[in-house]
Amino acid sequence: MTENFNHEKLRFPIGNFNCPESIDAAQINLWISEIKSFPNSISHLTKQLSLTELNWRYRPDGWKIKQVVHHCADSHMNCLIRFKLALTEAIPTIKPYEESKWAALEDGLADDILASLKIIEGVHSKWMILLKSMDKTQFSMQYFHPESQKTFALDEIIGFYAWHCNHHLAHIKQALSHKNQF
Secondary structure, three states: OHHHOOHHHHHOOOOOOOOOOOOOHHHHHHHHHHHHHHHHHHHHHHOOOOHHHHOOEOOOOOOEHHHHHHHHHHHHHHHHHHHHHHHHOOOOEOOOOOHHHHHOOHHHHOOOOHHHHHHHHHHHHHHHHHHHHOOHHHHOOEEEEOOOOEEEEHHHHHHHHHHHHHHHHHHHHHHHHHOOOO
């Protein structure tokens, strides 16, 4: 049944993140508003889901809805820490993590997503304070990612995480629309 699906489209339902060459204040503000709305959006999408629905996958061999929620909590905690490192150190090297292995740990497989939703809400609240306080110079501050061997500016990371929020919301919607076909 699943062989009829476009696996790349299922994996990236909104496409890959493509950062514009030039990032202006209007773009940053748009991305910040998308990050700000994420806790309410993910809570709204998942708060009434049954245990059965929380275990639906968004694609063959993909994560279950509950793992997507737990992953967002993990990922966004890491992002907030990376922002703080970049704002307080000269191009720090960040610590990557094995997100697929984290998603397979007991807390990533937990049926109760409430703790992760609370983490997302709290992390985003702190993140908004930080983002709204930043100036142009701070948006250009950077960190080094050793896996990709690249340096990333915080304005680009804001865009990536706005995409990340929308990417995983799309995964949850996709799992719900396919009603456990995977």
